[in-house]
Amino acid sequence: MAGSRDVTVEVTVNGAPHAIEVPARTLLVHFLRDRLRLTGTHVGCDTTQCGACTVAMDGVAVKSCTVLAAQASGHEITTIEGLAADDSGDGLHPIQRAFQEEHGLQCGYCTPGMVMAIRQLLADNPDPTEAEVRHGLNGNICRCTGYQNIVAAALAAAAHLREA
Ligand code: FES
Ligand code: FES
Numbered sequence: 001m002a003g004s005r006d007v008t009v010e011v012t013v014n015g016a017p018h019a020i021e022v023p024a025r026t027l028l029v030h031f032l033r034d035r036l037r038l039t040g041t042h043v044g045c046d047t048t049q050c051g052a053c054t055v056a057m058d059g060v061a062v063k064s065c066t067v068l069a070a071q072a073s074g075h076e077i078t079t080i081e082g083l084a085a086d087d088s089g090d091g092l093h094p095i096q097r098a099f100q101e102e103h104g105l106q107c108g109y110c111t112p113g114m115v116m117a118i119r120q121l122l123a124d125n126p127d128p129t130e131a132e133v134r135h136g137l138n139g140n141i142c143r144c145t146g147y148q149n150i151v152a153a154a155l156a157a158a159a160h161l162r163e164a
Helices: 028-035 080-086 094-101 111-124 130-136 147-163
Strands: 006-013 016-023 054-057 060-063 076-078
Touching: 016 028, 028 054, 054 111, 060 111, 080 094, 080 111, 094 111, 094 147, 111 130, 111 147, 130 147
Parallel strands: 006 076
Antiparallel strands: 006 016, 054 060, 054 076
């Protein structure tokens, strides 16, 4: 395409190294979904509003529609698909298990981003109050408005992780 150039993105995703050439304007979320087929990371808005695209870059939650794939070069990305590697034997990360137990999803569109955001929230604050969970998730939107159970799942996940 006129005006675009390609860059080679060298990035480790869920522990696997990749070196892939993409147009320089490629967003990380599209790189993950379209080039690596990691479609658990969702696109809800593309404008940094909804949090559905949340992943971890070097362990810190970022909205991957806000990051160019080129900016991720040289870094480690963890997506929702990589989270179960932290599991305790049942194939689910404790946060995922808490969502299952607390019925923390309806359509599930927001869920990967919520889980990744909660992972960051609990890394920063392992024993949050309900108010702190609600504040911590204010960058993530659930179009099914299932916030009550999402908050319950976050609190249950915090308990699971403290017991682990
Ligand atoms: Fe990235 Fe909505 S798709 S914040
Ligand atoms: Fe449907 Fe949150 S469960 S968008």
